[in-house]
Amino acid sequence: MAARTLTLLQAMNEAFRQEMARDPEIVYVGEDVRAPARGESAGLIDAFGPARVIDMPISEAAMAGVATGAAMAGARPIVAFQVTSLLFPAFDQLVNQAAKLPHMLGGQTHLPVTYIVLGSGARDGRAGQHSDAPHAHLLHAGIKCVMPTTPHDAKGLTIAAIREDDPVAVFVPALAAGRQGPVPEDAYALPLGRGAVRRPGRDVSVIAVGHHVHWVLAAAAELAKTGIELEVWEPLSLLPLDREGLLASVGRTGRAIIVDDGNRTCGFAGELSALLAERCFGRLKAPIKRLTRSDIPIPYSRGIEQTAVPDAGKLKAAVEQVMQWRG
Amino acid sequence: MADNRAAIDRDIAMYRRMRLIRRFEEWQPALIDAGEIIGHTHQYIGQEAVAVGVCQALNADDVVTSTHRGHGHVLAKGADAGRSFAELMGKETGYNKGRGGSMHLADLSLGIYGANGIVGAGAPMAVGAAATFQRRGEPRVAVAFFGDGAINQGVLLESLNLAAVWRVPVVFVCENNQYAVTTAIRDVLAAPIVGRAASFGLAAEAVDGMDARAVHNAAERAVARARAGGGASFLECATYRFEGHFTAERGKDFGYRPADEVAAWRRRCPIVALGDALQGEGAWTAAERATADAEVEAEIERALAFARASAYPPADSAHDFMYARSYPETPARGWE
């Protein structure tokens, strides 16, 4: 299969095009879909027309709800949220309706809806209402979530999400959205529930969620020079979760640091930490560490913004701490 | 003649405020490019007559809720340009102590309940404030500013209904600049906005939003009605943003607005219009106008110098202000 270099959002755009060409029941619903500032829906309206590429007013609750109804009637909607915090105006429709209906209706319907959630964990002065990383909110409601960080994975997981017969949210981490990388031309789906070892290492497993994986890899290369070998494991699919892959990595190293952009309290890092404590206790050499964002809205000013989020300095301190424990 | 003098003074005050807002906004691209302002801003250029015309009809203890395009409302309600620039630069002397930035500028002591990053979100807050004034028998009024894009947001429609049913002292000000980012309001609306507002039982009126005097007159009527216990009103102000949706749109053409449409609206600059009208009526001379412009310029220079000289918040203060009362390790740090 031939591969070219694309950005992560270009790869997702290609996924939309290829899937929409394959299945006429796929419709794309979003705000400013004709002229998207970041390009994710570029050209879709010309290719598929306004009956399948639907430009919405600023009505997020209705946007989520019409997708549910359309899915009950047999469509396969893709719903794009421009900003992560726009999930919140839509929350009733997402949590009370889409997440619950298949079960409450005793399996009479599936809801093959894909939610595209752009700009997760944005930085650089987006401040409190445009920097959220709210994957844990959807996970808590039982909605399947994936979070690719390379163009290759973004295309494959977007296609997998579209083909899945359940609601799946594709979170696009802000700091990875512009990343470039090779992307095969043909359509392909990556399996949900499969994580990846991004760098093997013997001393500490760093579970890097979302865009953190890129700077964690750089930090791991630095630390290797001092003789400490980090294993970097990326979940990619948050629900379903690759428990086997996670437990295998931490089982090998005996030390775990979880780096996540969501809030700390009841966050995804807390969930992984609990899982490791329950299933991997006998293999642990050190207490599990979490690096998350603080339980505050992301502050606007640069210095205090940095205080509130995980970074390489905090990772190095955490590595020092867990390495004090000699198993 | 005394009345006339008062009207002239009021118009000159509106001219100066509009000019201050314009210059405040015009500075942002350069400050962003220099890294002094973080991120992007939504400039208010072209819409100054709405914020200024409305706020000129308000008292100091009246309140406003604003939007992502909020600098104009904030300055029109009496905010200091220096502390506003300081907030945009993320400085400790900014109105939000550098926590909020462009989209969250607020000063409750000036009745500014805040710019807002979520479209439509300020409207129920204005209704809540107005309901409180009503319950206490205070003669205060709340104004909710929002764009045409907010008119299809559920919470805004819920707020219109509540305000009408409760007859609270609120004035809804819809700034119809005809676009929400790239979406033309005509494409997402099947009936006129004023008619929709009227159907909720609100006193609704369409206003030329490029004419500060017309906005002010309409706002005075609505505010007087609200203060007298006559209930809520709705003003739809026809206006236009001269620049892109936000500063990141500079140099790009998303093709959603025809160039001749933009040019035609730019010729209707509300500041030039009011300045010219005052001159034509003999209310002030060209020299007096130039002096006013120079004074605004000096004010902007002073404001910039103040903001630039201010300090950033200390890194370890990031966790302040989350709760009225904090408990140990609450809010949780991300690394402890």
Ligand SMILES: Cc1ncc(C[n+]2csc(CCOP(=O)(O)OP(=O)(O)O)c2C)c(N)n1
């Ligand atoms: C609830 C919500 N949906 C979407 C957005 C993204 N967004 C920010 S501004 C904007 C357009 C708002 O248009 P309008 O209300 O007309 O105000 P204008 O920008 O024209 O001043 C959109 C869609 C948001 N901030 N909040």
Ligand SMILES: [Mg+2]
């Ligand atoms: Mg608008």
